[in-house]
Amino acid sequence: MALSGARKDSEESDDDFSSAGSWVERFLASESGAFLCEVSEDYILDKFNLVGLPKEVPRFEKAYETVACASECSESLFPRYEKEAKLLYGLVHARYILTAEGLERMKEKYRRSEFGVCPRVLCSRQRVLPCGQSNKPGKHRVSLYCPLCKDIYSAPTSSLDGAYFGKTFPSLFFMTHPDAGLPERPERFVPTVFGFELATDAEKAAGGIQ
Ligand SMILES: [Zn+2]
Numbered sequence: 001m002a003l004s005g006a007r008k009d010s011e012e013s014d015d016d017f018s019s020a021g022s023w024v025e026r027f028l029a030s031e032s033g034a035f036l037c038e039v040s041e042d043y044i045l046d047k048f049n050l051v052g053l054p055k056e057v058p059r060f061e062k063a064y065e066t067v068a069c070a071s072e073c074s075e076s077l078f079p080r081y082e083k084e085a086k087l088l089y090g091l092v093h094a095r096y097i098l099t100a101e102g103l104e105r106m107k108e109k110y111r112r113s114e115f116g117v118c119p120r121v122l123c124s125r126q127r128v129l130p131c132g133q134s135n136k137p138g139k140h141r142v143s144l145y146c147p148l149c150k151d152i153y154s155a156p157t158s159s160l161d162g163a164y165f166g167k168t169f170p171s172l173f174f175m176t177h178p179d180a181g182l183p184e185r186p187e188r189f190v191p192t193v194f195g196f197e198l199a200t201d202a203e204k205a206a207g208g209i210q
Contacts, residue, residue, distance in 0.1 A: 023066050023085060032086075035115060035130045035142060035158050035165075037105040039089070039096045044068055053091055056137065063088040087137060090164030094135070097169055103176050110173075110180070118146035119153055122187040130155065131170045132162030139163065145170040147180065 027033040043049055045068060054060040063084035096102040109115065110127055117125040128144040131152065140162040143152040147170070174180060191198050 022069065024089065027086065027089065032158070032160060035109075035155075035160055036090070036093055037097065037102065037109060039093055040101060043096050043099070043101075044092060049092065049095060053088060056091055057084055057088045059084050060088065067092075087161075090161055091137065093164050094132070094166040094169070097165065098172055100176075103173060106169075106173065107177055107180075116144060116155070116157065118144075118148060120146065120149050120151070122189055123148045124187075128153070129170045129173060130158070130160075130162075130165045132164070132166045135163055135166045135168075137161050137163040147174055 021029075024038070028036060028038055050064070057063050059081060062081045066081045066085040067089050093102075097106050106129070110129060113127050115128050115130050117123075118128050123146055126146055126148040128146050130142045131145045133140040133143055133152070138161065142155050142158050142160045142162045142165060144155050145152050
């Protein structure tokens, strides 16, 4: 299946690849690569970590050649297989950030608030993490998970595919780093009328209020 047919709402903007450096360095330095951490070279070169990906990534060999090559490799590959290379790097990234090393790299980005903050007022600018609603590429764009209100939001500054982060990442992150600096419980907005709290539907159903 052609890559363009699989992407739906997760199209990514083209970036300027005219500057020097490896393809990965250029991708991560671009606006669309901002949420991604650098996957270690050893991890990318270990074919065991790529099991199953040839079925997911069109023209896998060319994509791999583009992603794995160092700065001295042919730059002619860059624009030609850019979409395939992004897809491959993203899917490898989703696996990598579940490793101890990957979790640590994402923790540094989280600490620097590189993923942004929760838009919910009572979360008081709680830092968020990127996550996917699906592990399959081409389904949803990346979402932002707030560990305080435990909800997800659209990412206003990123059009990356959510599968580049996957569904497991936020939960594993906070299991691994329970010291991520969260308040004990989120503050809730309490609606009132002339100072009196409104009864919930559940309370009415229980017969507390006629
Ligand atoms: Zn929140």
